[in-house]
Amino acid sequence: MTNRVPDNIPDHAEYDDIAAEYAASKQLPFRIVVEAPTLFDLAGDVRGLAVLDLPCGDGTYSRALARRGAASVLGVDLSGAMVERARSIERQEPLRISYQMGDAAGLGTVGNFDLVIACYLFNYAHTAAELLAFARTVRANLKPGGRLIGINDNPRTALARYGDYAAYGFSRTTDLPRHEGSRIRYTFPTPDGKTFGFDNFWLAPGTYEQVFAEAGLLDFRFVDCHAALPPGQDGATWDDFLRDCPITGLAARRAG
Template sequence: MDSNSYDQIANEYRDSKKLDFRKYIEEYTLLQLAGDISDMHLLDLACGEGIYTRKLKKQGAATILGVDLSARMIDLAEESEKQEALGCQYLVHDVLQLKPLGEYDIVVGMYLLNYAQSPEELTQFCKVVYDHLKPGGRFIGFNDNPLNESQHYANYKKYGFVKETTEQRKEGDFVKYRLFNLDGTEFSFDNFYFDPQTYADAFTNAGLKGFKWEGPLLHPEQHHPEKFDYWEDFMKHPPLIGFSAVK
């Protein structure tokens, strides 16, 4: 998706962060992967409107820079910073073209990699991450789950979204997300599918080590039987998944 497309759905995308899966799975998984980040320096790629940039800063990060292709998304992030100054910084830039800005303890990629439209772009995303990490630094994030079989794509409506793809999903095919916000608005955007091995190869080719899929993790307060029943479809066939690697 180009920057203009995201500019057009920036408000709706921001509002989708109110959906339960965002808090109880997406956010919880990210914060568990991040761990203790006190006094660390973080780079948040594809930061969108900055919701996780801000949450990570509140977790104790010394500095954090959010980068996104969409100028409107960054406008929303900077508006939030004006309303509650945390010290977050933001930059409008295409991550694929991002030159080294420094070395960071952690690079975050929340739905960054699934925008690659070729194995070469996937590797380039990983190389940009590698160039921004200190030795031993970590790359963590959340992604469309390439292990999620397409026959399950229509089963997530109760969580606020469905996925769509081609009849015979193959490498490079679109994965369309249709989201349904609490206020009744709907919007969509495309990710792109690549085989799990293609992801592993991209990390290796970029020099990143120990790549693995993580979770997704469900917040402990949702493990009560009555609540967990609601999450069964999501957790049994996860549409989304975390990941981690190190330099």
């Protein structure tokens, strides 16, 4: 595990200020019932795989994939506070996961992975050029035949669906008119009566398709989310959430 901070990392990252709040939000029902099951279904059987988690945040999905039998997991994130949270949990409950700080736009090759998981990475690209830098990093770290999977802000949602997701623990608003690079603001209330939030950026679905093809990744596709309900829970709540869902799965692969 390297603790050296790469030269191209900013002194301060957005998530340094919201690391604890974001980590707590991983317990919201929509993450447990929709986000995680969609990701795990896309991942399939990970036993024996070398996995890169980019961006890893506090390591929630790094740990999940290690527990599901991945042979190795490396988590990389821009935020030192997020990486430190992930390392702290790793020290308490070792799963042989490595974490390092890095910028997905200029990471280069840090390994030779069977699977890259990218949960909420691509929605940080303001432009097609930034998205291309992220996609090139993914390709540079995949073995021939390796797979990319992830979760993203859903660029396919109708404008009418932005707004209040209070029943699910957040709001999601966007600048109008929507255009390449439009800001999407997520705001989450916290138990102490305050809020925290972060910005994503909208790029058209067609931009994603063009950029991933340009980066040399095949079969890029958005994959609709689904819900995996705890026994006895009413599914109607999730039908509403899943209709024009604010988040989406995604997948692509490197040629074998």
